[in-house]
Amino acid sequence: MKSLNIILVGFMGTGKSTVGRMVADRLKRPFIDMDEVIEERAGKRISDIFSDDGEECFRKMERELVQDLSRRQEQVIAPGGGVVLDPENISDFSRTGIVVCLHADPETILKRVSGDTHRPLLENDDKAGAVTELLNKRRHLYDAIPWRIDTTNMTQNQVADRVIEILDDHASSGESNSLNSSEGSLSS
Numbered sequence: 733m734k735s736l737n738i739i740l741v742g743f744m745g746t747g748k749s750t751v752g753r754m755v756a757d758r759l760k761r762p763f764i765d766m767d768e769v770i771e772e773r774a775g776k777r778i779s780d781i782f783s784d785d786g787e788e789c790f791r792k793m794e795r796e797l798v799q800d801l802s803r804r805q806e807q808v809i810a811p812g813g814g815v816v817l818d819p820e821n822i823s824d825f826s827r828t829g830i831v832v833c834l835h836a837d838p839e840t841i842l843k844r845v846s847g848d849t850h851r852p853l854l855e856n857d858d859k860a861g862a863v864t865e866l867l868n869k870r871r872h873l874y875d876a877i878p879w880r881i882d883t884t885n886m887t888q889n890q891v892a893d894r895v896i897e898i899l900d901d902h903a904s905s906g907e908s909n910s911l912n913s914s915e916g917s918l919s920s
């Protein structure tokens with residue numbers, strides 16, 4: 733059970749990467765920031781993949797990486813916020829891991845992403861409008877994830893504690909996920 737991956741999904745600015753790193757440190761597991769791996773594989777920044785090759789190309793790379801990572805164990809994974817758009821991603825992740833959704837209220841998200849310039853989907857004069865529109869489009873996808881943490885009034889340390897509690901609860905509840913796929917190596 734302890735070998736299950738932990739996958740932190742959630743909208744941009746919900747703390748997936750920071751919390752993921754903390755959880756990985758505490759559990760002494762490898763941490764995978766999916767956007768970083770995609771950038772290594774493509775040899776360019778996410779924003780350049782979007783502008784040069786288009787979002788569809790990015791989603792294809794994201795999908796391939798989900799498939800690779802779902803064949804491995806004991807990782808802490810932070811995907812980009814749009815990974816929920818393809819339901820196959822969530823079902824692949826769920827076969828070998830626990831998927832936890834970090835969420836926050838729109839005002840908090842906006843505060844957290846307001847100074848950013850590296851998120852192509854928010855590169856808009858009206859950032860608040862872009863956040864609201866995307867959140868509204870995706871809310872049902874995030875809401876469908878059974879394990880959820882509202883990070884609005886929590887420190888990142890508290891969120892990391894809660895993620896580890898969820899893993900422990902899951903382990904002691906005796907639920908099992910099938911880990912029948914062979915471990916593969918992640919090539920960048």
Ligand code: S3P
Nearest residue numbers: 743744745767812813814851852
């Ligand atoms: C995206 C979120 C980004 C990144 C890309 C698309 C999205 O990751 O994958 O810009 O569709 O929500 P973060 O959630 O880490 O910002």
